Every structure is written in structure tokens, then in C-alpha cells.
Amino acid sequence: MGQIRLEQVTKSFGEVQVIQPLDLTLEDGEFTVFVGPSGCGKSTLLRLIAGLEDVSSGRILIDGKDATALVPAKRGLAMVFQSYALYPHMSVRRNIAFPLRMARMSRAEIDRRVEEAAEVLNLREYLDRRPGQLSGGQRQRVAIGRAIVREPAAFLFDEPLSNLDAALRVGMRMEISELHKKLGTTMIYVTHDQVEAMTMADRIVVLQGGIIEQVGSPLELYQRPCNQFVAGFIGSPRMNLIEGPEAAREGATTLGIRPEHLRLSRSEGPWEGTVGVSEHLGSDTFLHIHGIPGCDPFTVRASGEVDLRHGDAVFLTPDRARLHRFDAEGRRIE
Amino acid sequence: MATKASRSAARLMMAPAVVLLLGWMLVPLSMTVWFSFRKFLPLRGGDLGWAGWENYSRFVSSSSFWPAVSTTLIIVGSVLVVTVVLGVLLALLLDQPFWGRGIVRILVIAPFFVMPTVSALVWKNMFMDPTNGLLAYLWRLFGAEPLAWLSEASKESIVMIIAWRWLPFATLILLTAIQSLDNEQLEAAEMDGAGPLQRFGHIILPHLGRAITIVILIQTIFLLSIFAEIFVTTGGAFGTRTLTYLIFQRVLESQNVGLGSAGGVYAIILANIVALFLMRIVGRNLDA
Numbered sequence A: 001m002g003q004i005r006l007e008q009v010t011k012s013f014g015e016v017q018v019i020q021p022l023d024l025t026l027e028d029g030e031f032t033v034f035v036g037p038s039g040c041g042k043s044t045l046l047r048l049i050a051g052l053e054d055v056s057s058g059r060i061l062i063d064g065k066d067a068t069a070l071v072p073a074k075r076g077l078a079m080v081f082q083s084y085a086l087y088p089h090m091s092v093r094r095n096i097a098f099p100l101r102m103a104r105m106s107r108a109e110i111d112r113r114v115e116e117a118a119e120v121l122n123l124r125e126y127l128d129r130r131p132g133q134l135s136g137g138q139r140q141r142v143a144i145g146r147a148i149v150r151e152p153a154a155f156l157f158d159e160p161l162s163n164l165d166a167a168l169r170v171g172m173r174m175e176i177s178e179l180h181k182k183l184g185t186t187m188i189y190v191t192h193d194q195v196e197a198m199t200m201a202d203r204i205v206v207l208q209g210g211i212i213e214q215v216g217s218p219l220e221l222y223q224r225p226c227n228q229f230v231a232g233f234i235g236s237p238r239m240n241l242i243e244g245p246e247a248a249r250e251g252a253t254t255l256g257i258r259p260e261h262l263r264l265s266r267s268e269g270p271w272e273g274t275v276g277v278s279e280h281l282g283s284d285t286f287l288h289i290h291g292i293p294g295c296d297p298f299t300v301r302a303s304g305e306v307d308l309r310h311g312d313a314v315f316l317t318p319d320r321a322r323l324h325r326f327d328a329e330g331r332r333i334e
Numbered sequence B: 001m002a003t004k005a006s007r008s009a010a011r012l013m014m015a016p017a018v019v020l021l022l023g024w025m026l027v028p029l030s031m032t033v034w035f036s037f038r039k040f041l042p043l044r045g046g047d048l049g050w051a052g053w054e055n056y057s058r059f060v061s062s063s064s065f066w067p068a069v070s071t072t073l074i075i076v077g078s079v080l081v082v083t084v085v086l087g088v089l090l091a092l093l094l095d096q097p098f099w100g101r102g103i104v105r106i107l108v109i110a111p112f113f114v115m116p117t118v119s120a121l122v123w124k125n126m127f128m129d130p131t132n133g134l135l136a137y138l139w140r141l142f143g144a145e146p147l148a149w150l151s152e153a154s155k156e157s158i159v160m161i162i163a164w165r166w167l168p169f170a171t172l173i174l175l176t177a178i179q180s181l182d183n184e185q186l187e188a189a190e191m192d193g194a195g196p197l198q199r200f201g202h203i204i205l206p207h208l209g210r211a212i213t214i215v216i217l218i219q220t221i222f223l224l225s226i227f228a229e230i231f232v233t234t235g236g237a238f239g240t241r242t243l244t245y246l247i248f249q250r251v252l253e254s255q256n257v258g259l260g261s262a263g264g265v266y267a268i269i270l271a272n273i274v275a276l277f278l279m280r281i282v283g284r285n286l287d288a
């Protein structure tokens, strides 16, 4: 069980209100990702849920019970920190066993659970090492191990992969997703990397400046961003946002079109420009096009084999069904 | 310093410093050893020739030797316990955010800047004096008979004076150690269900292990040779005669340089035994 409800929660540090009044319900078993630019309040929100910070106003309910005034240990949540926060003077075994020892569990039960967690996380051989003798990925797994032995109502992750290199990050991403499938426990995951958000989440919460911009499944956010900020934030490369007469013709202040929803041609199309830098990824090529009014540079995703050079003239045709229209306040126009 | 030329150049340039330091250390040491084998009574005939091991056996067989050794160990040990325990508590306190923390931190460090002679005199005359001292006043305030601190509780008084001076040192080192503790570790422990005492025992104290080791080692080195505090207060009476003080008395009060030098050699041996012992117990903390 692990349903978490926030009701009109706010948080201020001194004069500055970093979390605006906010309502959110995280369903039991759901993998929710908080995503947003740096400083938008993701960590603060997570720490409020964890109980490491006190809310300034509002209520937090865990499984329907008011947990606003409970100390962190009593909320039944486990957290994995960005710096791992392993205890450096304890062996991996003792690190993982720590929460169980604090709960005064029996020796046999502690050993059983630690072995089980070590099995799940491939930590068997490392149980007697100190954290200092492990690689970043292994440390991360120990931190996760320390969280899962408690069998918490929900897991909280604060940018757990940001200290790992790119290849390891992809691997750990899969491992965490698999863990979620296996345990079926509620997970809240904070990241500023929208690729992590898209690949892992059941539901994404996009935050900006302490305000929830949109909540939805990854595909919903991709296909129907409710405002210009979400449109620009979700999706890689970023959506092209066109202003000026081109947008006015569609009855909008800003017109959005994703780089993958454009057809490229050498001879015909409504928008004409010249090729600038092209990024060859092998499978795809990202072309930066200059000279299209209202948006410069304009990004287009083409196939890997596209044969265009710097300075070539090209024509673009948007997929009209996938144009996004936004009004003067940046809200989506249906 | 990779090439042969740079290595030999480095040796050449370091040579003066090494020679100076060696001379600095070796000359007094060998002179002590030399005098310890002579019958040397400056006021009663000067150097009276070879004495063999007589100084050594006389120094040990004197009735004041073993009490002096035990007094030394008791005083050093007590000061270490007091400064480390209070130092940890004070460091914990000073790490908390509170109004005026900057000023309080400076005030806490202040005693370390007071010269040992001065601090001992202040304690002796202002606090511990049985008729005019502040402590005597306090005692009388509660209707108790004032204590003649330096004669009735002499060792405790000396420990108090020395600990007062060294507490800031311990506090300062332990405070920097506490400040280097990653806050996320404490938060993780809090989420894991550890209460304040358990966080202290399982996270903070192990983290401080290395700093405590350093405090103990450095303080021991200095405390084994404390002198001024005893000279100024009790003059070695009332069971406060440490080994250092005994040597001082042999050389200057009895005017027996040979006997005092033999005592000096014993003091070196004692210091090394203590150091070895400490390294064994706490030195492990320095590896890891």
C-alpha cells in the first residue's frame, strides 16, 4: 500500500515561497517522475513528502492517514539520495542492515532480508566491502538495497543516477524500472533529465518555479502538452516554436512542431531555409535549418543517410495534424 | 621529482634543513645521555667523573619515582578524557545554528591563547583561593564549607586547569570534523529510523574517530611535559609531582644534573611507551 496525497501543500524558506499551493495524488504502485529545470522545487517537494522538511501549510496523507506531523521514520517511506549517503565506516552488509537494526528486527530476519536484497541487486560478492571500495554503480545499488529491505510503502529517489556515466545510467534506468515491476511499490523519482522521465514514468509531473505545469503519462505530455513550457521541455530535440505571421495564419501566437514531424524535400514545401550544422547520430541526423521566419535555428530530424551539406537549400512540410497552437499566455489552443 | 638530476638537486637543497633539524634534536639528546652517566653536582664540585648506571638506579629506587609516573599518567589520562568528551559535546553544540554563533565560537577558542602560567595564576588566585576565590564564594553562597582546592583536591584542580586550556583545541578540531560530515548521511539515518542518540552513536561518532585520534595523539605529546601549571599552583606538593616536575626538582632544587638527566632518559622512554600504546589502540583509525 502506498497512496500519497498532497493537499494545498506549500513551502517557504524565509520570505521565498518555493512551493506554491499544490494538490497531487500519487496512486498506489505508480511510478511517478518529478521533472523540471534546476531550482524548480523538485527536491524540496520530495523532501516534504519524506518528512525531511516541514510543510509551511497544507496536508500530506499517506494511505489516507494524515502524515503531516509524523517524523520521517514513521512515514514508512525509503529514500535514495543523489550522493548515495552510504555510511562509509560500515560494510555493505551493515549498511543494508542498518534500517532493520534500527527497527530492532531479529538477527535471522535481518540476515534473510539482506541476503535477499543482495541477490536481487547482484551485490553478493561485495557484502563485506566498505562503500569506499565500490564503483559508483555498485554504491547506487547498495543505496537501493538499503531502501528495499525495509519493505517501505513507497520509494523516493532524488536524482539517483546523476553521478553515473552515460552508459551506466542507461543500465541502472532499466534496473530501477525492472525493480518497480517486480516489487510493484509506489515510486517517486526526481530528475531534470526528460529522457529518464519519458522512459521510466507511468506518470510525469512537470514542475516549474514551484508550480505544477502538467501531470500526465509520457505520451500524453508528448502529444498534448498543455502549455508552451511543457512543449519545450518534453521531447528531444526540443520542439520548434514559431512566432510571427506564420503562427498568426494558424490563429495562434506561437506555433509548435516537433523536429520528427516535418517532411524534408529539396524541391517543394511551404517553408524554405538553408542547412546549418548537422549532427550525425548514425540512426538519425539532426539538421539545424536557418532562414525560416519566426524560428531560428529550426531543428529537423532526418534519416541517418540524408545527404545534405552546409549551405544547401531545403524545403520543409509540417505534418498538419501534429501542429501545436499556443495563445499569448502560452496555453494550448484546442 | 622524476629525473635523477632533479632528485639529487632536491637532496642537496634539503640537506641544510635536515642537518639543522638533526643537530637541534641530537645535540640536547646526546648531552642528556652523556650527563646521565656522570656524577655532576654544579654547586658541590662540578663534574666528578664517571658514574656508570648509578644515576639510573638511584632515580628509580627513589621513593618519589613511581608516584611521579602514576601522577603523570593519571593527569594526562584525565585531561584527555575530559577534553575529548566535553570537546565532542561542545563541537555538537557549536555546529547548531543559533544567534551569535560566530562570536561564541571565537570566545570558545580564547582560552588556548592564554599563556599556561597566566591561566594557572588566574585559576589559583581568582577561582580556587579558599578565602577570596570565586568558587569559595559560590560554596559559601550555598552554605557549604569552601574547599581548599589545591591542597584538598589537588590532582582534580590541576586537571581542571589544564583541561580548561586544552578544551578549545579539542573542540576546534572536532568542530571542523563535524562540519565535514555529509548532511545527507544524517538524513538517510533519520529516514532509516535512527533517533538522535543512535545517529550520534552510529554516524557522528565513527565519523569523528579520526579527529579524536589526532586530538589524543597531539595532546598526549604536549601533556606529558606540562610544567608551568604545577610550578605555579602546588609546586609539586599534594601528590601533583609529575615526572617532568621530579626531574626539574632533581636538577635545580637538588642541583644534581646527572640524576636529573637519568630521569630525562626515563621520561623519553615513558613517552615512547605511551605513544606506542596509543598508536596501537587508536592508530588504526588513521589508516582506513
Ligand SMILES: Nc1ncnc2c1ncn2[C@@H]1O[C@H](COP(=O)(O)OP(=O)(O)OP(=O)(O)O)[C@@H](O)[C@H]1O
Pocket: A013, A018, A036, A037, A038, A039, A040, A041, A042, A043, A044, A045, A192
Ligand atoms: N534550505 C533552503 N533554504 C533556502 N532556500 C532553499 C533551501 N533549499 C532549497 N531552497 C531554494 O528552493 C528552490 C528549490 O530548490 P530545490 O532544491 O527543490 O530545487 P531542485 O528542483 O531540486 O533543483 P535541482 O535540479 O538543481 O536539484 C531553489 O530556488 C533553492 O534555492
Ligand SMILES: [Mg+2]
Pocket: A042, A043, A044, A159
Ligand atoms: Mg534537487
